[in-house]
Amino acid sequence: MVVLEVIITLLVADFISGLFHWLEDAYGREEWPITGRLVTQPNILHHHNPRYFTRHGWCHSSWLLLCLGLLVLLCAWLSGFLTWHVWLFVALGVNANQIHKWAHRSPVENGPIITFLQCIWLLQTPRHHAQHHTDPKNSHYCVLTGFVNPILDTIRLWDALEAVIWSVFHVRRRTDNSVxxxxxxxxxxxxxxxxxxxxxxxxxxxxxxxxxxxxxxxxxxxx
Ligand SMILES: [Zn+2]
Ligand SMILES: [Zn+2]
Incomplete structure (x- = not known):
């Protein structure tokens, strides 16, 4: 039962990573005051030069997610729902960028442990993530594992959400100049x-x- 709960928490964290990634790719604007500089500009740079962020350390890549994670922990604690599931979810979410970065590194750069975790599909493999960087770059948004993307892309969740946003708000997804x-x-x-x-x-x-x-x-x- 505990194993099943761990797996479900991992898949939920993976889905949330994909949701945020999709929002960044599709609707983030580099001219927006805070998220533009902190999120969208690095995101655009990543699509043009995918390996650029591999030179960054953990703090550089994860400090913003760490802040969001602490916020989630605080909210869960205040509302009495601070279970180990929340701790695990936050631990995975805070490291989403780091796991994403590992998918852009070679086995030599990653070392044997991370490479092994990628080989058994516990972490997303470079081959799987490469599909997100293949034009038109509008699929495979989840960055933690290789299990959630095939489901979401098969049911065309992101296309459906973009259609809803267009029909309700008349906002189109951002043009990806790296395509x-x-x-x-x-x-x-x-x-x-x-x-x-x-x-x-x-x-x-x-x-x-x-x-x-x-x-x-x-x-x-x-x-
Ligand atoms: Zn992307
Ligand atoms: Zn990437």
């Missing part, structure tokens, strides 16, 4: 369009044309 379209990234395409229009003296038009073309390009990629 490659016809051999070039969207950011590269936008730069090229701006440069081309600039040469014919239409800089102001270029600034308004590029985002629209990006939207079309991403829309064409979506299944």
């Amino acid at each position: 490659v379209v016809a051999g070039e990234t969207l950011s590269g395409r936008a730069t090229l369009e701006r440069a081309q229009l600039k040469t014919v003296g239409a800089e102001s038009a270029a600034l308004s044309v590029s985002p629209t073309s990006n939207e079309r390009s991403v829309g064409a990629l979506r299944p």
Whole structure:
């Protein structure tokens, strides 16, 4: 029974990691005052250069999650629900970025213990996580294990949530400029369009044309 509860807690933590990751990827804006600098900008950088954050230590990658984890513990304690499940959930959640980072490191960098845990699928493998970094980069959001993503992607949960958000709030998911379209990234395409229009003296038009073309390009990629 305890083993089953541990597994369920692990899967719930994995789902929550995917939920936050999806929110960051789909709706985070780098111009937002706090989350833009702390969450969205590193997130965008990670999609352009996935191995960049592997040079960071645990504190750099996990301090924000640690703050959120302490908040969860405090709320659970105040409401009388501070069970070992909550402790385990918080421990996993606080280390979500670290586990994500291990999925971007080689076996030599990770060492035998982490590599073994990845081999028995207790931790997400680099091969599994690589699917999130494969264009159009709109699946495999969960970063702890390899068990939850196949279920969520099969039932198209993220697509369904985005459809609901569009129908209720008329907000589309953010354009991912790291997605490659016809051999070039969207950011590269936008730069090229701006440069081309600039040469014919239409800089102001270029600034308004590029985002629209990006939207079309991403829309064409979506299944
Ligand atoms: Zn992502
Ligand atoms: Zn990643």
